[in-house]
Amino acid sequence: xxxxxxxxxxxxxxxxxxxxxxxxxxxxxxxxxxxxxxxxxxxxxxxxxxxxxxxxxxxxxxxxxxxxxxxxxxxxxxxxxxxxxxxxxxxxxxxxxxxxxxxxxxxxxxxxxxxxxxxxxxxxxxxxxxxxxxxxxxxxxxxxxxxxxxxxxxxxxxxxxxxxxxxxxxxxxxxxxxxxxxxxxxxxxxxxxxxxxxxxxxxxxxxxxxxxxxxxxxxxxxxxxxxxxxxxxxxxxxxxxxxxxxxxxxxxxxxxxxxxxxxxxxxxxxxxxxxxxxxxxxxxxxxxxxxxxxxxxxxxxxxxxxxxxxxxxxxxxx
Amino acid sequence: xxxxxxxxxxxxxxxxxxxxxxxxxxxxxxxxxxxxxxxxxxxxxxxxxxxxxxxxxxxxxxxxxxxxxxxxxxxxxxxxxxxxxxxxxxxxxxxxxxxxxxxxxxxxxxxxxxxxxxxxxxxxxxxxxxxxxxxxxxxxxxxxxxxxxxxxxxxxxxxxxxxxxxxxxxxxxxxxxxxxxxxxxxxxxxxxxxxxxxxxxxxxxxxxxxxxxxxxxxxxxxxxxxxxxxxxxxxxxxxxxxxxxxxx
Numbered sequence: 001x002x003x004x005x006x007x008x009x010x011x012x013x014x015x016x017x018x019x020x021x022x023x024x025x026x027x028x029x030x031x032x033x034x035x036x037x038x039x040x041x042x043x044x045x046x047x048x049x050x051x052x053x054x055x056x057x058x059x060x061x062x063x064x065x066x067x068x069x070x071x072x073x074x075x076x077x078x079x080x081x082x083x084x085x086x087x088x089x090x091x092x093x094x095x096x097x098x099x100x101x102x103x104x105x106x107x108x109x110x111x112x113x114x115x116x117x118x119x120x121x122x123x124x125x126x127x128x129x130x131x132x133x134x135x136x137x138x139x140x141x142x143x144x145x146x147x148x149x150x151x152x153x154x155x156x157x158x159x160x161x162x163x164x165x166x167x168x169x170x171x172x173x174x175x176x177x178x179x180x181x182x183x184x185x186x187x188x189x190x191x192x193x194x195x196x197x198x199x200x201x202x203x204x205x206x207x208x209x210x211x212x213x214x215x216x217x218x219x220x221x222x223x224x225x226x227x228x229x230x231x232x233x234x235x236x237x238x239x240x241x242x243x244x245x246x247x248x249x250x251x252x253x254x255x256x257x258x259x260x261x262x263x264x265x266x267x268x269x270x271x272x273x274x275x276x277x278x279x280x281x282x283x284x285x286x287x288x289x290x291x292x293x294x295x296x297x298x299x300x301x302x303x304x305x306x307x308x309x310x311x312x313x314x315x316x317x318x
Numbered sequence: 319x320x321x322x323x324x325x326x327x328x329x330x331x332x333x334x335x336x337x338x339x340x341x342x343x344x345x346x347x348x349x350x351x352x353x354x355x356x357x358x359x360x361x362x363x364x365x366x367x368x369x370x371x372x373x374x375x376x377x378x379x380x381x382x383x384x385x386x387x388x389x390x391x392x393x394x395x396x397x398x399x400x401x402x403x404x405x406x407x408x409x410x411x412x413x414x415x416x417x418x419x420x421x422x423x424x425x426x427x428x429x430x431x432x433x434x435x436x437x438x439x440x441x442x443x444x445x446x447x448x449x450x451x452x453x454x455x456x457x458x459x460x461x462x463x464x465x466x467x468x469x470x471x472x473x474x475x476x477x478x479x480x481x482x483x484x485x486x487x488x489x490x491x492x493x494x495x496x497x498x499x500x501x502x503x504x505x506x507x508x509x510x511x512x513x514x515x516x517x518x519x520x521x522x523x524x525x526x527x528x529x530x531x532x533x534x535x536x537x538x539x540x541x542x543x544x545x546x547x548x549x550x551x552x553x554x555x556x557x558x559x560x561x562x563x564x565x566x
Contacts, residue, residue, distance in 0.1 A: 035350040039360045283346040 070132030083123025139217015189249030
């Protein structure tokens, strides 16, 4: 692995990290608007408001960076970075195409990915704790409760795939993937995607940031660039969760006539899942805090355990 | 034993969610997806002018030729946003030896649209039809003081006042029309009566000419509804126009 190769891979990951979340954000603007009978941004950039997020970014960069008086300064300022960087690190391990189409092959890929994604939530916790604001604290507590509840079904669902493949490496899993894994791991996929949605605090699981009741929760006191980083983290999270679901449960680069076009299949699956994330946001109202907890402990955890049992049985019988 | 609250609650829940599990969730997704495939309802305002209904309360136009400076609008205005200045002028007598007449001359008529709450009371109350709603709405200013618009501007807005919308189907006829028709009928009747009286005085001397005129006009003795209606509309035109001038 020479220096040029490493540079190319790093640049590629950076580009994906900077462009894909913006793409998802713009899609959300437009899709959400049309699902509500509106047209969304129409002016920025000239053609159907394609540059709306660029304009937003310029606006955020111009704003004053305010730190509240009573805030824990260091922690407050560090939180957005901590929320964003884990998703960048996760992108490094996600395989896009067969035969080295991954920035860094990791033997314990699933383990690495899930551990690092859990760190991302810490950004919200830090922001909630350090803001010296009661809304932020409430949001932080809700984030913590949600993290506790949904990390478990997510891990169990991922463990089921690892059992089926007999490896923890993400490219390794895709290497042995067969089409009939789709129905076999269907329940696990649904649990993983739902839990991922909850981890991202996306609607309908957005009680921790609920703007209409606790004023954006942990992000209440954030302005300007730091707030933009939190938003970017949310959209990067959508990309990462969609890509992971595609890799683990939808066969990643596999697809009809996938020779040489594996990366296109991967992008397509990720895109469809990201569209699903937006679609769910438009369609469903916010779950109450107790409903979120009940869904995790009485529905998702048993379903994930059932999936593991099913995987085990099929594995032994085959 | 009556069922415990929890039992009752579970029974009710079972009754309400009888459909296939998750059908409600699917229905929600279907609604949003269907909406996405339809055309949006957004009005592209700055690019395309909105299609406003005829009774839109955009701005108030002044038809100053009709204004008599009676001050009713200014007095009825709930937030006192109408400013009227006037003076009296003396008109020389129309006929020699007559009395001089005085009339009001409008000097200033201004509406402060920063105060106006678009209630339309001034328009309702004006007895001389000098104020009208116009759908024009693009008169925003960067300085609040420039929202006080003077009579020339208000007069200009009169050109944007649309024709009054026609009556709804099967709506009650306008009072003015009913009054005009009544006056016309009355005039026709008196004209008819006069003619009949004239006929009755003359018959002994000239029987032949009277019979000659009979086919053209109504026969004496019977009122002939068709003929009277035609005459009524012809003779009713004059009083109708008279009323129109007085009212306008």
